[in-house]
Each structure stands twice: as C-alpha cells, then as structure tokens.
Amino acid sequence: MTADNQDDACTLLLGRVAAGERGALAELFKIEAGRLVAVARRIVRRADLAEEAVQEAFVTIWRKATLFDPGRGSGRVWMTTIVRNRALNMIRDGQRMEFVEPQTLAALGDAGGEADLAYEALPAASDLRRCLDQLEPVRRRSIVLAYVGGFTHGEIAGRLKAPIGTVKAWIRRGVIALQECMS
Amino acid sequence: MSREERMARAGDYVLGLMDEKERTRAERDMEIDAEFRDCVIHLAERFHAFDKDVAPAEVPGDMWQTVAARIADMPQMTAADIARERLDLTTLQAPDPSRKGILQLKRPYAHQFAGWRGGLIAACLIGALGVGYLSGQAMGPAPEPVVVVVLADEDNAPGAFVEAYGNDAVRIVPLVDFEVPQGKTLEVWTLYDRDVGPVSLGTFGRSTEITLQGPDQPMPQPQQLYEITLEDAPGSPVGRPTGPILVKGLAVRPPR
Known part of the structure; x- marks a missing residue:
C-alpha cells in the first residue's frame, strides 16, 4: 500500500x-x-x-x-x-x-545518530529535505534533533555545545526560513 | 501575531518544543485563528516526511487487547466535552435555577473573583451565571439569553461573562478590571463560522457592564467562541482581531 x-x-x-x-x-x-x-x-x-x-x-x-x-x-x-x-x-x-543508566545514556547518544539517519533517509525530492538542505548545518541539526529525537532546547544546547539562547535563535530563524522555502 | 511570530510559534508546536501549557494554548488558538492553524497543519504535514515511511517496530501481541479492554466501556468525548477540556473549566456547571433569589451580588464581580481558583471559581461562576441570567429576566423586556459564556484568560481565570441574545445583542459583564491604556479599546468578537472568521460585536472602553448590538448574524449556538481583545481605539482597523486576546470562552446554553 x-x-x-x-x-x-x-x-x-x-x-x-x-x-x-x-x-x-x-x-x-x-x-x-x-x-x-x-x-x-x-x-x-x-x-x-x-x-x-x-x-x-x-x-x-x-x-x-x-x-x-x-x-x-x-x-x-x-x-x-x-x-x-x-x-x-x-x-x-x-x-x-x-x-539514566550507562546503557541508556548510550541510547540517548544514539538518538542523535538516529536523527541524522532520519534526515539522510528523507527523499531528496521532498520539500522538507530540499529546504532543510538550504539551512546552515547547526540550524538544521537543531531542528532535526528537536523533531525526530524530541530533544528540548536545553538538551540540544548540551549536545551542540552552544548556549540555550543561541539554540533558540537557530531554531526560530531556521523554522521561519524553512516555511518560507516550503511555501 | 505577526507572520514571523506565527511561523516561529507553529515551529515550536510542530517540533514539540512547547510545554504542556503552551501546547494547550496553541491548540485553543488553532480553533480561532485560521492563519495559525493553517500554518501548523502545513508544517506538520511537511515534517510528517520524517515519520511516514519509518520501518515499523514490533508490536507485542497483547497490545491491542489492552487497548480494547480499556476502551470497552469508555464513552467517546463529544465536541462539547472536548471544548470544555480545552477551557479546563471542567468543574464549571450550568446554573442551578434553585439559586434564584439567594445570591444578590452586585456587579461587577471583580473583587469576588480576585485570586480565586479551581472549585471556588466554579462555585462563583454558578453564582454569576445564575444572577446574570436571572436578573436579565427580572429587568423585564430583556429576553432570555440564547447562550451564555464565561470568558477566561490564559490561566483559565474567569475574566468576563457574556450573554448572547437572539437579536444580535450581547451583554458583557466584566469580572476583572481590564486595563485599557490610553488610545486602546476592548473589542468583543465571536466566531460562528470558521469560513467567515471572527466577527466584531462592538467595542467598549472601560471594564463595566455593557450591552452591545452586534451585526446581523446567525442565532448564537452552544460551543460558539467569544473573545475580548485589546485593540487600538476606536477598534481593529482590519475587521479581525489584531491585539492580544484578554479572555475567551465557548458558549453554553443555559437550562430552561
């Protein structure tokens, strides 16, 4: 089907x-x-x-x-x-x-990797992929981590080693640019 | 909400970056703000590209049985139940006619409500509904309201009580003292048809009881949305709400 x-x-x-x-x-x-x-x-x-x-x-x-x-x-x-x-x-x-146990921490680590895989799996022809591709990598990664892995601003900040305010701005600018691109 | 603000907020909703309260509020706003709703739906459909072709996980054999057992005696929510849950005024009940004559509160009720929460609010609202509704009758020529509405703020604290009549008029009873800065006004809106969008019922400058004569419109219905926004005086220039929503609520039909 x-x-x-x-x-x-x-x-x-x-x-x-x-x-x-x-x-x-x-x-x-x-x-x-x-x-x-x-x-x-x-x-x-x-x-x-x-x-x-x-x-x-x-x-x-x-x-x-x-x-x-x-x-x-x-x-x-x-x-x-x-x-x-x-x-x-x-x-x-x-x-x-x-x-949070050692194996779970590893699993959380995997969640980041899985977000990357989900991004790679997006069909190249899809609007989402095409427009995500146009974003700066940090913005794209923040958005994909939030959506696919369910990470919070704080968790993304921790993973990307950036201040929370910066991550919030990346995501805000990123989702606006995405919507402009996909509209 | 500016276009950028709308897109950013839709992004937070779809990405799952809102806490539960923000999310509930966004979902309520989707009911009244078609542009925001369309923005969210459009974005969610696009992001669904991440989910729609995911390789299915194994589903334990007894999982459906568990779901089936749980819903076996579970009634489905009606549209009214859902609206009530949104408002989180689940303790609100229809006015009890036996209260007639017992409560002789003077309006506005601001002081009665300050800081009240939860069950106390419900008790007050029953009182307010009863008094407002019944004094409408007592005033003689005023017809009975077709629907009544408790308008609540984002913390679900009641801020105004509205009676809507069959002749396009609404009576507004503020329950709090809305701050109306110089150059601003309070504007009352209703949404009887999503395709029509919000319709202005009129403006008022101060937090006092007032009856407004709205434009020609269909008979008010239960679950119809009413809200009060703060607009630049003399009222929204574009015929749609542009300022912050102070309070909003869904109509209920009082028992006869």
Whole structure:
C-alpha cells in the first residue's frame, strides 16, 4: 500500500471510529501501530515506553476521534501528532532522567545518530529535505534533533555545545526560513 | 501575531518544543485563528516526511487487547466535552435555577473573583451565571439569553461573562478590571463560522457592564467562541482581531 493510500485509509477509518465503531480502531491499530511505536521510540528511547505511549495514544484516538476534521489534514498526521505529544509528555515528565543508566545514556547518544539517519533517509525530492538542505548545518541539526529525537532546547544546547539562547535563535530563524522555502 | 511570530510559534508546536501549557494554548488558538492553524497543519504535514515511511517496530501481541479492554466501556468525548477540556473549566456547571433569589451580588464581580481558583471559581461562576441570567429576566423586556459564556484568560481565570441574545445583542459583564491604556479599546468578537472568521460585536472602553448590538448574524449556538481583545481605539482597523486576546470562552446554553 502506498503512503497516500494509507493516508486515505486512515482518514476513512478515523471517520468510522468517530461514529463509535471499535472495529475501525482495531483496523487502524493493525495498519499503524508498528509505525507509531517506531516514531515514539525515537523520542522515548525504550521499547516499553514507546509501546505505552502508543497504547495511550490509541485510547486518546478513541476518545477524541470526533475532534479529527478531515478538512484539516490527514488522519495519519493527526494520529502521529497524538503519539508524538504523548511520547514528549513522558520524557518531559522526567522519565528520560529516571532511567539514566550507562546503557541508556548510550541510547540517548544514539538518538542523535538516529536523527541524522532520519534526515539522510528523507527523499531528496521532498520539500522538507530540499529546504532543510538550504539551512546552515547547526540550524538544521537543531531542528532535526528537536523533531525526530524530541530533544528540548536545553538538551540540544548540551549536545551542540552552544548556549540555550543561541539554540533558540537557530531554531526560530531556521523554522521561519524553512516555511518560507516550503511555501 | 505577526507572520514571523506565527511561523516561529507553529515551529515550536510542530517540533514539540512547547510545554504542556503552551501546547494547550496553541491548540485553543488553532480553533480561532485560521492563519495559525493553517500554518501548523502545513508544517506538520511537511515534517510528517520524517515519520511516514519509518520501518515499523514490533508490536507485542497483547497490545491491542489492552487497548480494547480499556476502551470497552469508555464513552467517546463529544465536541462539547472536548471544548470544555480545552477551557479546563471542567468543574464549571450550568446554573442551578434553585439559586434564584439567594445570591444578590452586585456587579461587577471583580473583587469576588480576585485570586480565586479551581472549585471556588466554579462555585462563583454558578453564582454569576445564575444572577446574570436571572436578573436579565427580572429587568423585564430583556429576553432570555440564547447562550451564555464565561470568558477566561490564559490561566483559565474567569475574566468576563457574556450573554448572547437572539437579536444580535450581547451583554458583557466584566469580572476583572481590564486595563485599557490610553488610545486602546476592548473589542468583543465571536466566531460562528470558521469560513467567515471572527466577527466584531462592538467595542467598549472601560471594564463595566455593557450591552452591545452586534451585526446581523446567525442565532448564537452552544460551543460558539467569544473573545475580548485589546485593540487600538476606536477598534481593529482590519475587521479581525489584531491585539492580544484578554479572555475567551465557548458558549453554553443555559437550562430552561
């Protein structure tokens, strides 16, 4: 199934979930859970936490399906946003700090590497890739670390050895330039 | 919000750099600010390039069963529930008609509300709703409001109470003393149709109770958004909110 078809399928299924059909949620789970766990895992760094984030997200999707408005974008993006926000809440609540052990620190290190890989994996023809390529490397890296790895301004500052204020300015200028480029 | 500010804020939202409070606020703003919403949606769709082709992770076999068990008896939220959650005024209840005649508060209620939070706010609001709503009846010719609205600030503290009537009029009861600097004015807006955008119901210069006659518009509906912004006097020059939102809220229909 191509991504576009998958988009349409998700959007249709979400409409049925909004109408109270639990079976439609089961179908959504079947086709999207694996991808969503992978997205969450890039942020929370642990399989069990990623699964928990996605499980919670599906409960939220069930409860809030009426909020989804197909006129305002794709169902996949909507679900991904819910998963991302859930995963971000988990690490912002300090869970990332609670399991800082040697192997986890290494995993956090991997998160940076994974952000690079995600960037490299972007199709060269995509607007996002084309416009990210035009940014100064520090700005690009800050933005990719924030989105893919769920890093905070402070964490990015630590990794890139730059003051927080500088990182904030990089990201601000960077996302504005990105949107100008992609519009 | 300037164009740059809007793009920067959409960036913070999509990148996940907001804390929970900022995010809730951004999500509320998306409901009333079509430009900001479009900006966020557009950016999120583009960044989805990072997520849409990710190699799926393994999903434990019992995971769906856990989800299914959790939603088995879980009702879905209605649009009204969601709006209420956004406002975080979940303790707010409709006015209790039995309160009639018990509360004889004088308006404005600013001093009654200063610093009150949580359940106390709810109790006050029930009082305010009851009194406002019922005194509207007591004044004789004034019709019953079609909807009533508690407008809250970004910390969810109530700042104004609005009754909207079927004849395009609204009665505003400030609950706090809004600071209106020289050359500025308070402007009341409602959003009855996202495609139409916010419609001005009128302006007022001081934090006192006032009834404004708005332009011709559809009958006010529950969940319709009302807000008060601070604009340059004599009012927004472009017919849309340009100044900071002081308070906003979603309408509820009082029980008859």
